[in-house]
Amino acid sequence: MATKIVMPQLGESVTEGTIARWLVSPGTRVNKYDPLCEVSTDKVNAEVPSTVAGTVTELVAQEGDTVAVGDLICYIETEGGKDAVADAVLDADNNKVEQAATPATTEVQPVAAGEDQGNRPQLMQVDRSQKARYSPAVLHLAQKHQLDLTQIAGTGRGGRITRKDVLRVIEQGGTTATPVQTNIGTQEQKTTPSAAQTAQPVIMAVQGERVNETGKIGNIPVYPGDQVLPVSAVRRTIAERMVQSKHEAPHAWTMVEADVTPLVNYRNKMKDEFYRKEGIKLTFLPFFVKAVVEALKQYPMLNSVWAGDKIIIRKDINISLAVATDDALYVPVIKQADRLSIKGLAEAIEELAVKTRENRLSLDDMQGGTFTVNNTGSFGSIQSMPIINYPQAAILSVEAITKKPVVIDDMIAIRSMVNLCLSLDHRVLDGLICGRFLQAVKENLTRMGQDINLY
Amino acid sequence: MAVISYIDAVTMALREEMQRDKNVFVLGEDVGVRGGVFRATNGLIEEFGEERVIDTPLAESAIAGVAVGAAAYGMRPVAEIQFADFIMPAVNQIVSEAAKFRYRSNNDWHCPLVVRAPYGGGVHGALYHSQSVEAMFNSVPGLKIVAPSTPYDVKGLLKAAIRDDDPVLFFEHKRCYRLIKGEVPEEDYTIPIGKADVKKEGSDITVISYGLMLHYALQAAEELEKEGISAHVLDLRTLYPLDKEAIVEAAVKTGKVLIIHEDNKEGGIGGEVSAIIAEECLFELDAPIRRLCGPDIPAMPYSPPLEKFFMLNPEKIKAAMKDLAEF
Numbered sequence: 001m002a003t004k005i006v007m008p009q010l011g012e013s014v015t016e017g018t019i020a021r022w023l024v025s026p027g028t029r030v031n032k033y034d035p036l037c038e039v040s041t042d043k044v045n046a047e048v049p050s051t052v053a054g055t056v057t058e059l060v061a062q063e064g065d066t067v068a069v070g071d072l073i074c075y076i077e078t079e080g081g082k083d084a085v086a087d088a089v090l091d092a093d094n095n096k097v098e099q100a101a102t103p104a105t106t107e108v109q110p111v112a113a114g115e116d117q118g119n120r121p122q123l124m125q126v127d128r129s130q131k132a133r134y135s136p137a138v139l140h141l142a143q144k145h146q147l148d149l150t151q152i153a154g155t156g157r158g159g160r161i162t163r164k165d166v167l168r169v170i171e172q173g174g175t176t177a178t179p180v181q182t183n184i185g186t187q188e189q190k191t192t193p194s195a196a197q198t199a200q201p202v203i204m205a206v207q208g209e210r211v212n213e214t215g216k217i218g219n220i221p222v223y224p225g226d227q228v229l230p231v232s233a234v235r236r237t238i239a240e241r242m243v244q245s246k247h248e249a250p251h252a253w254t255m256v257e258a259d260v261t262p263l264v265n266y267r268n269k270m271k272d273e274f275y276r277k278e279g280i281k282l283t284f285l286p287f288f289v290k291a292v293v294e295a296l297k298q299y300p301m302l303n304s305v306w307a308g309d310k311i312i313i314r315k316d317i318n319i320s321l322a323v324a325t326d327d328a329l330y331v332p333v334i335k336q337a338d339r340l341s342i343k344g345l346a347e348a349i350e351e352l353a354v355k356t357r358e359n360r361l362s363l364d365d366m367q368g369g370t371f372t373v374n375n376t377g378s379f380g381s382i383q384s385m386p387i388i389n390y391p392q393a394a395i396l397s398v399e400a401i402t403k404k405p406v407v408i409d410d411m412i413a414i415r416s417m418v419n420l421c422l423s424l425d426h427r428v429l430d431g432l433i434c435g436r437f438l439q440a441v442k443e444n445l446t447r448m449g450q451d452i453n454l455y
Numbered sequence: 456m457a458v459i460s461y462i463d464a465v466t467m468a469l470r471e472e473m474q475r476d477k478n479v480f481v482l483g484e485d486v487g488v489r490g491g492v493f494r495a496t497n498g499l500i501e502e503f504g505e506e507r508v509i510d511t512p513l514a515e516s517a518i519a520g521v522a523v524g525a526a527a528y529g530m531r532p533v534a535e536i537q538f539a540d541f542i543m544p545a546v547n548q549i550v551s552e553a554a555k556f557r558y559r560s561n562n563d564w565h566c567p568l569v570v571r572a573p574y575g576g577g578v579h580g581a582l583y584h585s586q587s588v589e590a591m592f593n594s595v596p597g598l599k600i601v602a603p604s605t606p607y608d609v610k611g612l613l614k615a616a617i618r619d620d621d622p623v624l625f626f627e628h629k630r631c632y633r634l635i636k637g638e639v640p641e642e643d644y645t646i647p648i649g650k651a652d653v654k655k656e657g658s659d660i661t662v663i664s665y666g667l668m669l670h671y672a673l674q675a676a677e678e679l680e681k682e683g684i685s686a687h688v689l690d691l692r693t694l695y696p697l698d699k700e701a702i703v704e705a706a707v708k709t710g711k712v713l714i715i716h717e718d719n720k721e722g723g724i725g726g727e728v729s730a731i732i733a734e735e736c737l738f739e740l741d742a743p744i745r746r747l748c749g750p751d752i753p754a755m756p757y758s759p760p761l762e763k764f765f766m767l768n769p770e771k772i773k774a775a776m777k778d779l780a781e782f
Contacts, residue, residue, distance in 0.1 A: 163709075164659075
């Protein structure tokens, strides 16, 4: 095995040496410490000793060459055949100390969902622990330009907002978007039609490129003043999933209307005490999820998946909740929702809502859903045709609770009514079973308020 | 312009100053016949004679004391302390006499003396030939401490030091002597003492350093550039008094500051630089000020693996720079 002989450190401050004369030639046998060559530097003239015993095979540096300390001068074939480079290198003054790599950073990365997952855009687990740790520079700039730091995405370690992040926002016009609104748990305001209209309009702070001339993007004409937005990775994933679901699953749609007056009364009676005891708001959503879960136990076909030549009925009931932010849609999952009480569901929903708002959803939070509940009522919708959360078999949207005159026992009464809309994959399900399922949900809801235990 | 080594720039500045002003003379151990152990005074005795290139006994207090006296008399002595490690016996002369001459005499006397001393490690010099001693002098008003990193700065600053009317400690990094080469104009020029220099412009992090570490930082910065990290590199050049304006300007530029020196961390120059930044521009900072320095252990070890552990190198510096950039 050939050993590399390098230029040794010949004295303090010496960084290179000139080969004055070789004392060996290829084929010469040398013992350890035998002189190999004479080297002159501007400080000293010295002989370079061999660091190993063996036979010189090749002189790399020629007489007269100036060689930096640590650079190769010749090869010696050692008898033992063992590689002695380490020994030789040790003598040289090199700075090639291996330094452990700096810790890898995690980044937000939308990943495509697998077959059995939530099948909506998902976020990798991201460290956001430093999101609210503001440096003096960041605070100073935020105050000066009146920026809401909670609305700025941080690119630093742990999601920290760096000075550069803030400067970028200032450069782009210096305003931050209005707070992200999630539609989880906000339906408590929607008991009257007027309340539904009180929601603040969300001004989207989109930063698009403004078009100056008439032209075309693909086949689509654009006109002066139009804004052209890049499609984010999350947006693209949403688009692909929606197309896939609509394309593969033949959607059918049905709707029932439920009288939830007792539930509204019960919830209004309980909400203050619940908040005091549990620290979270008691919204209508956990009641609706509970009613759906109970109905799914009765009709497990709705808790299933079309798998080509098979239909898979899921054992666990994992409820996906559609949660919209200003610019994206997420479907975090309440795992094993059939084991949770109303209080347990309320807590699970609150946790997912907070995580979504703070952009902390993990991959695990997003996968394993078997049926989706969509709280469209939170933004005042009274009827919707949701797209199925592929590959699930059905999706139910809960519309706004509105007071309506209805006929009971041939008398007109004012009741709190809600529409429940169901989109179903007609490959798996038919109208009959879905109708029965919706009836079950409806009965569960009607019963609530008289006969319910929050815990 | 010729490309010459760091140590040749020292010799060039000495020669030109001795030619320019007959009051300039050098003294020290082996500076004459031997031409200096590092060859910094090579050829000077032949050109200027033994009255202006004086070989002294091995007594640093005497070297400094003679220089103080000669300076007071109107000469311009350039005393060489063979290794900065050996400066300790001369500290009394430098700190208590030279530094206070002007103040003590109410401006009647002054002490235009230069003490040159090679410092720093990484050359297998072990305990007595590797020390960085600059921090010991950086709280002595009346002294100036210069520690250049490039041949260009060496020539300009050594000339400025010799022409300065007060005592200047001129620290030369001994590993830079033959490692660092650069363009140096043949004509006469000086660089003002007390002025730092931006060696590289950048926008992500600010690195403040001097001496050999500055070169390592520049190497690391070059590699990081490929990874999309842009470092702003400030060379202090003068360690006392510090160039506050330049330090603050460099710190504000990126808001993320890494101070690097080979000298021990605690009590080092970096602490003072850090304090200036904290006092002057806290609200511009985007990260805690960081220092990457030699470990706080008594001396540079002789064992090569231990010396490597002790010394900073471009890899260690790159890791620290990257870490700060990602903060």
